[in-house]
Amino acid sequence: MPVYRLRDDRRSNSIGSRKGGWVVVTITPKTLDEALEFRSKERMIPFAGGTDLMVRRRSWSGTSPHFEYPVLFIGKLPELKKIAVAAEDNILAIGAGVSLTELLEHPEVPEILKQAIRVMASPAIRNLATLGGNICNSSPAADTLPPLTVLSATLVLQNTASRREVPVVEFIKGPGHNDLKTDELLTAIHIPVVKNNFYFYKKVGTRKADALSKVSFAGLAQTSDEIITEIKIAIGAVAPRVVSSVEAEAFLKGKPISDLPKLLPELKQMYEEYIRPIDDQRSSAAYRKEVSFRLMEHFITQLK
Ligand SMILES: Cc1cc2nc3c(=O)[nH]c(=O)nc-3n(C[C@H](O)[C@H](O)[C@H](O)COP(=O)(O)OP(=O)(O)OC[C@H]3O[C@@H](n4cnc5c(N)ncnc54)[C@H](O)[C@@H]3O)c2cc1C
Structure with a gap:
């Protein structure tokens, strides 16, 4: 692995470690143009708040975190x-x-x-x-x-x-x-900027703060005269990417709100193939799937 060392031609400083370990080259551009210029010259790791990076790159031995490329501070641009x-x-x-x-x-x-x-x-x-x-x-x-x-x-x-x-x-x-x-x-x-007259968000985690999602659900809708004119559904943490379905949303559009409960089985069927959760330390696949459908049902049946 290459270790980057400071160069004189950069506005930079280093985070060293008394116990040894990696030398981290940090670059602190003053403007977005400067940041993009640095980024165009060589591979760098953008660093905004660092709350993901510092966890991902941590070193348990107490040495400085390991960044294999220079770190480009962009959080204050x-x-x-x-x-x-x-x-x-x-x-x-x-x-x-x-x-x-x-x-x-x-x-x-x-x-x-x-x-x-x-x-x-x-x-x-x-x-x-x-x-x-x-x-x-x-x-x-x-x-x-x-x-x-x-x-x-x-x-x-x-x-x-x-x-x-x-x-x-x-x-x-x-x-x-x-x-x-x-x-x-x-x-x-x-x-x-759109005026949605109904929205629903729910995160299911182990506790209310400092917990990553087991499942998260977001729903938005616009209605007019008891008819759904626009509807969007997205489910997080149940597949490699957020689950959303243009076909399912098109299926719901134009339907009277009162019909929604009886359309639920068909709707769930449409999401069945996309909701592919995993078992991990936070939850089981079966629980995540069940909760996703319960949240969908809640959203659909609460729509006004
Ligand atoms: C204790 C703790 C609890 C947390 N809880 C949650 C939680 O409940 N839910 C949740 O979703 N997350 C959670 N996180 C994760 C994290 O806080 C979030 O993902 C946060 O929004 C990351 O933003 P950041 O600015 O710190 O990203 P950074 O760590 O700076 O960067 C994250 C990644 O994005 C890249 N990057 C950042 N900005 C840009 C940019 N402008 N252009 C290109 N690339 C960029 C970086 O290179 C890096 O790969 C938690 C983290 C911790 C430490």
């Missing part, structure tokens, strides 16, 4: 800390470096996303953890992914030369894998 509504296209733009606490405090952030954040980690972690970090960590249990999926969020990915926008459902490829290129950064999360 001003361009990534903004939240704004672009009135002309009705889009809420959230900088990737906005912390979970800052999201909770902002009036424009959709309530369903706030509900998910309130039951994530603990206040101290939420002060550091960023929305971009939760997305790019790409864990099947990442709690912001189901709400972002039902909110039809898109992700802005930038390198020095270009900028592309990808729906969150397409960005995640599997546990820990996503569509981010090695020269790109996630710079913003775009959420269409």
Whole structure:
């Protein structure tokens, strides 16, 4: 494994270790352009709040964490800390470096996303953890992914030369894998501003704080004259990626609310092939599947 050492031509400092261990090269750009420039030159590890990275890269021997590439600090870049509504296209733009606490405090952030954040980690972690970090960590249990999926969020990915926008459902490829290129950064999360008249979010974990999801469920709906005009369902931690089904949502659209309970068996059938949980230390596959369907039933039968 290569050990990176400090170079004179960088604005950088090192986190050493008195007991020896890895030398970590850290780079602290002042602007987004500078960060993208560094990223275009060689492979680097973007570091936002560090709450996933410091756990993943920890070293039990008390030595410094192991980063095989230079660490690019992006958590304080001003361009990534903004939240704004672009009135002309009705889009809420959230900088990737906005912390979970800052999201909770902002009036424009959709309530369903706030509900998910309130039951994530603990206040101290939420002060550091960023929305971009939760997305790019790409864990099947990442709690912001189901709400972002039902909110039809898109992700802005930038390198020095270009900028592309990808729906969150397409960005995640599997546990820990996503569509981010090695020269790109996630710079913003775009959420269409839509008036949904019903939303439901539930996280099932071992306890109320500092627990990863066994299952999480997000549902959004718009109704008019007792008819469903729009509906979105996303389930987290029950498959390698968030479970959502365009076919099932299309099946529900246009149906009277009063018909929903009797459509449930058919609906569950449609999700059956996508809900593929695993047995692990947090829960069993059978429990996760059962709870997913119970939450779906709750959402459908509570719709008004
Ligand atoms: C005690 C504890 C409890 C936790 N509880 C929960 C929980 O309940 N639910 C949950 O979902 N998570 C939980 N987490 C995980 C973590 O806090 C979140 O995933 C958090 O949002 C990660 O954000 P971060 O800024 O700290 O990411 P970082 O650790 O800085 O980065 C995570 C990954 O994303 C990449 N990255 C970060 N920002 C960008 C960017 N802008 N562009 C490109 N790549 C980027 C990094 O390179 C890294 O691979 C917990 C963690 C801890 C330590």
